[in-house]
Amino acid sequence: xxxxxxxxxxxxxxxxxxxxxxxxxxxxxxxxKDIAEGKHRTLLFGWHKASWYGAKIEEQRIGAQLFLKLSPxxxxxxxxxxxxxxxxxxxxxxxMTIIMEIAALIREALIHGWYKPDWSQWSEEKxxxxxxxxxxRVDLREQWEQLLQQAAQYGDADIHSWLGExxxxxxxxxxxxxxxxxxxxxxxxxxxxxxxGPDESEWLxxxxxxxxxxxxxxxxxxxxxxxxxxxxxxxxxxxxxxxxWIPLETDAPGYPxxxxxxxxxxxxxxxxxxxxxxxxxxxxxxxDEETSGTIRKFLSEQEAWTFLEHESIALLEAGIPVLxxxxxxxxxxxxxxxKAKMKSSVGSSAQSLFGLDQIVQFDWKLALGDVQLTExxxxxxxxxxxxxxxxxxxxxxxxxxxxxxxxxxxxRVGKRKGLSFRDVLEMHLRGGADLDMDTxxxxxxxxxxxxxxxxxxxxxxLQQVNKLPAVEPPSWFKGELRPYQQQGVSWLLFLRKYGxxxxxxxxxxxxxxxxxxxxxxxxxxxxxxxxxxxxxxxPTSVIGNWEKEIAxxxxxxxxxxxxxxxxxxxEELEESVRGADLVLTSYSLAQLDEEELAxxxxxxxxxxxxxxxxNVYTKQSGAIRxxxxxxxxxxxGTPMENRLTELWSIYDFVNPGYLGxxxxxxxxxVAPIERSRDKEMIDGLQRWVKPFMLxxxxxxxxIQLSLPDKIESKSYMTLTTEQGxxxxxxxxxLMEKLNTLDAMxxxxxxxxxxxxxxxxxxxxxxxxxxxxxxxxxxxRSAKMARLLEMCEEIAAEGERCLIFTQYVExxxxxxxxxxxxxxxxxxxxxxxxxxxxxxxxxxEFQSDDEPRCAxxxxxxxxxxxxxxxxANHVFHFDRWWNPAVENQATDRAFRIGQTKQVQVHKFxxxxxxxxxxxxxxxSKQSLSEQVVSxxxxxxxxxxxxxxxxxxxxxxxxxxx
Numbered sequence: 038x039x040x041x042x043x044x045x046x047x048x049x050x051x052x053x054x055x056x057x058x059x060x061x062x063x064x065x066x067x068x069x070k071d072i073a074e075g076k077h078r079t080l081l082f083g084w085h086k087a088s089w090y091g092a093k094i095e096e097q098r099i100g101a102q103l104f105l106k107l108s109p110x111x112x113x114x115x116x117x118x119x120x121x122x123x124x125x126x127x128x129x130x131x132x133m134t135i136i137m138e139i140a141a142l143i144r145e146a147l148i149h150g151w152y153k154p155d156w157s158q159w160s161e162e163k164x165x166x167x168x169x170x171x172x173x174r175v176d177l178r179e180q181w182e183q184l185l186q187q188a189a190q191y192g193d194a195d196i197h198s199w200l201g202e203x204x205x206x207x208x209x210x211x212x213x214x215x216x217x218x219x220x221x222x223x224x225x226x227x228x229x230x231x232x233x234g235p236d237e238s239e240w241l242x243x244x245x246x247x248x249x250x251x252x253x254x255x256x257x258x259x260x261x262x263x264x265x266x267x268x269x270x271x272x273x274x275x276x277x278x279x280x281x282w283i284p285l286e287t288d289a290p291g292y293p294x295x296x297x298x299x300x301x302x303x304x305x306x307x308x309x310x311x312x313x314x315x316x317x318x319x320x321x322x323x324x325d326e327e328t329s330g331t332i333r334k335f336l337s338e339q340e341a342w343t344f345l346e347h348e349s350i351a352l353l354e355a356g357i358p359v360l361x362x363x364x365x366x367x368x369x370x371x372x373x374x375x376k377a378k379m380k381s382s383v384g385s386s387a388q389s390l391f392g393l394d395q396i397v398q399f400d401w402k403l404a405l406g407d408v409q410l411t412e413x414x415x416x417x418x419x420x421x422x423x424x425x426x427x428x429x430x431x432x433x434x435x436x437x438x439x440x441x442x443x444x445x446x447x448x449r450v451g452k453r454k455g456l457s458f459r460d461v462l463e464m465h466l467r468g469g470a471d472l473d474m475d476t477x478x479x480x481x482x483x484x485x486x487x488x489x490x491x492x493x494x495x496x497x498x499l500q501q502v503n504k505l506p507a508v509e510p511p512s513w514f515k516g517e518l519r520p521y522q523q524q525g526v527s528w529l530l531f532l533r534k535y536g537x538x539x540x541x542x543x544x545x546x547x548x549x550x551x552x553x554x555x556x557x558x559x560x561x562x563x564x565x566x567x568x569x570x571x572x573x574x575x576p577t578s579v580i581g582n583w584e585k586e587i588a589x590x591x592x593x594x595x596x597x598x599x600x601x602x603x604x605x606x607x608e609e610l611e612e613s614v615r616g617a618d619l620v621l622t623s624y625s626l627a628q629l630d631e632e633e634l635a636x637x638x639x640x641x642x643x644x645x646x647x648x649x650x651x652n653v654y655t656k657q658s659g660a661i662r663x664x665x666x667x668x669x670x671x672x673x674g675t676p677m678e679n680r681l682t683e684l685w686s687i688y689d690f691v692n693p694g695y696l697g698x699x700x701x702x703x704x705x706x707v708a709p710i711e712r713s714r715d716k717e718m719i720d721g722l723q724r725w726v727k728p729f730m731l732x733x734x735x736x737x738x739x740i741q742l743s744l745p746d747k748i749e750s751k752s753y754m755t756l757t758t759e760q761g762x763x764x765x766x767x768x769x770x771l772m773e774k775l776n777t778l779d780a781m782x783x784x785x786x787x788x789x790x791x792x793x794x795x796x797x798x799x800x801x802x803x804x805x806x807x808x809x810x811x812x813x814x815x816x817r818s819a820k821m822a823r824l825l826e827m828c829e830e831i832a833a834e835g836e837r838c839l840i841f842t843q844y845v846e847x848x849x850x851x852x853x854x855x856x857x858x859x860x861x862x863x864x865x866x867x868x869x870x871x872x873x874x875x876x877x878x879x880x881e882f883q884s885d886d887e888p889r890c891a892x893x894x895x896x897x898x899x900x901x902x903x904x905x906x907x908a909n910h911v912f913h914f915d916r917w918w919n920p921a922v923e924n925q926a927t928d929r930a931f932r933i934g935q936t937k938q939v940q941v942h943k944f945x946x947x948x949x950x951x952x953x954x955x956x957x958x959x960s961k962q963s964l965s966e967q968v969v970s971x972x973x974x975x976x977x978x979x980x981x982x983x984x985x986x987x988x989x990x991x992x993x994x995x996x997x
Contacts, residue, residue: 256289746939788976906933918954
């Protein structure tokens with residue numbers, strides 16, 4: 038391959054091409070046979086970034102000669118500092134040497150702003166500029182004149198236009214420069230220049246080269262019509278230093294005479310107004326009085342609206358001051374609002390309101406700001422087809438499309454007898470509902486609701502539980518309710534009275550159980566004709582707890598347990614529950630025995646740990662929803678663990694249809710919130726759900742629990758060398774397979790690898806399925822070793838702890854290790870433990886007489902419904918990565934009855950995905966906390982790079 042060397046120079050010649058709007062530099066190389074024409078651009082611009090290394094350079098042939106054409110601005114950049122390939126030796130012809138010096142001087146003029154309009158060459162078709170070097174730089178001024186003379190000798194007499202061509206290129210090609218130019222041009226009156234010739238003083242003031250010495254400034258004012266007169270355009274003056282604007286009515290018959298102006302303004306006034314009139318006419322062409330060069334001063338209502346909405350903006354963009362009525366900005370931004378005003382009789386008694394489907398009577402009202410229109414007034418205004426109306430002292434603006442949409446909506450809704458109470462609540466709580474006209478250019482208008490005083494008072498009571506009439510449970514109820522618990526009972530009874538279900542979503546440990554028992558006791562004692570049993574559905578693990586609590590606090594309630602292989606079926610069930618106040622059963626049996634349970638119309642239907650029906654599509658959830666009852670209640674400390682659809686599912690149980698259909702809820706609420714986390718939408722959802730959800734948290738100062746502090750800490754461990762090797766092998770195998778699998782297989786292997794890595798972080802033998810004491814030695818896992826050390830310290834202090842793990846086999850080996858290390862029995866509660874044994878474990882652990890230190894629990898079996906306040910330490914041996922689930926488990930100890938400070942220890946293996954996901958949880962506030970205060974499937978949706986970052990083992994965290 039032949040390579041160009043630096044042994045021969047390549048001489049470059051060129052000239053200025055001054056064609057109108059086509060100016061630039063034409064370069065040509067003195068012929069060298071060893072350089073092909075196709076390589077000229079590559080060689081000359083090989084290091085010139087601004088031209089994309091020659092890609093932006095145009096080739097142009099004149100006769101037999103090939104030229105490279107550089108635009109004016111690009112020529113200045115390149116010739117000021119040429120950038121050919123580094124192996125080339127370039128020389129420049131004498132003519133090009135002069136052109137390059139001119140380019141360097143123009144570049145300096147552009148940088149320092151040494152230029153001004155060249156009025157001698159300026160025309161309506163083309164701008165012209167001249168280099169204007171400061172007086173103190175005599176050397177440069179002389180150099181510039183000399184260079185122009187030398188260029189003229191070579192035939193480049195019009196090269197002085199290079200500066201103007203470059204500025205035009207900047208204005209056209211640079212958005213910021215173009216905007217700045219248009220602002221200067223407008224304020225200097227470019228339209229006047231085109232019509233009447235240049236005014237140098239205006240330009241010099243506009244570009245800051247001269248100071249405006251006029252004693253006043255001028256604006257164009259639109260004045261609203263006096264009674265019986267038209268809208269008026271008039272000039273207004275203001276002192277240069279500021280102050281009030283003075284309107285001029287010099288040619289308006291019937292208007293007040295012009296005010297007296299300061300004498301020093303008189304010499305300048307007529308000429309300045311003439312110039313400003315010409316500027317106005319240049320923008321307001323349809324108002325231009327051709328014969329006089331002025332604009333029409335009196336406008337119709339339609340012309341006034343056009344001026345307000347469109348032409349005032351055009352004037353401002355042209356740099357012309359405009360004064361508009363003070364009310365315009367507020368009026369133009371007001372959206373027409375449709376209001377359903379409840380009739381005064383609605384809600385005046387309990388009998389006039391009974392549930393979400395109750396039809397509520399109303400009258401339509403329309404509002405624009407503070408202006409209220411009746412339906413008749415609105416329709417009369419719509420017929421006039423005007424944009425601006427004056428009602429009393431207020432101006433209003435009607436958009437024709439808004440008018441058309443509302444007329445169509447009123448016609449559609451008018452066919453209905455009224456709104457349902459559900460519609461009323463949604464519109465009121467969410468701040469209105471979209472008209473939903475299903476048109477592409479819909480204006481997203483809203484319809485609102487205006488409650489009468491009865492409904493407003495009712496809703497305020499519902500949302501402010503301290504304003505509800507307090508209800509005392511009967512004397513035979515053995516529990517003593519705290520003030521907030523009494524409010525909770527009163528709230529449930531208030532909802533029952535009006536036919537609405539509710540979600541009691543108090544924090545774990547605040548006594549939802551005792552509130553529901555007090556509710557049942559009060560219904561039994563005071564509600565005439567209540568009759569019939571209520572049904573409580575709860576997790577199997579807490580049935581025994583409910584039995585004991587009822588026996589303790591409400592022994593008068595006749596309770597029937599529907600559980601076990603010998604439970605009654607068919608007609609026997611009806612017979613067995615006759616005369617009962619409460620029937621207890623589990624979620625699994627509610628599905629299996631749906632047919633039997635459906636035979637009874639329950640007095641109240643209550644779900645404990647109601648998050649069990651968060652998935653609306655499960656058979657269990659469907660079976661429970663089909664049960665009939667007078668009143669529905671959901672008890673849960675976590676009304677939403679992961680997704681907003683879980684919240685919808687529980688609401689649809691307590692008040693079917695309240696949040697609309699699942700499809701509509703996803704479209705209107707879930708998708709927008711999960712996509713943008715829009716605060717306004719989240720606030721609207723909070724207001725919507727608040728009336729039928731009562732949630733108090735332990736930290737609320739109004740609760741006044743006097744609970745001891747809960748201190749959370751993280752204990753970090755390192756992997757052993759063995760664990761680190763296995764960890765990296767699992768990750769490597771996963772990454773190799775990911776791109777070879779379809780979507781379903783990909784999800785499967787990610788979840789499988791996730792489980793393997795979590796098990797490995799606990800103990801290698803959990804992953805490898807090894808057995809025997811040797812395989813499970815403590816030294817193979819830093820977590821095991823640290824847990825034993827901490828439990829020994831807790832035992833020495835005479836305290837007790839709960840240890841949660843999600844793996845049954847892991848729990849078994851933790852139990853064995855602690856029993857051996859501590860020398861005391863360590864109970865282990867998991868899903869396979871029978872109810873009787875479960876109750877025995879809890880009783881013994883809570884007893885001060887029994888030698889106990891630790892209680893091992895599987896997260897699912899022991900995470901809810903248990904009271905284990907004997908413990909003041911909680912260990913999360915492996916992470917569930919769902920804060921709501923972990924907090925539920927922690928609340929087995931941190932609840933009413935706890936007298937000691939609770940310490941929560943979360944075990945995290947350094948460098949692994951345990952640490953990375955823990956960091957992710959800490960850095961991002963959960964959506965559930967935003968709305969009302971899991972699952973690992975979200976991990977499967979990460980892309981390969983994100984998965985690699987999540988799973989890869991960080992270096993430096995292996996235990997030697």
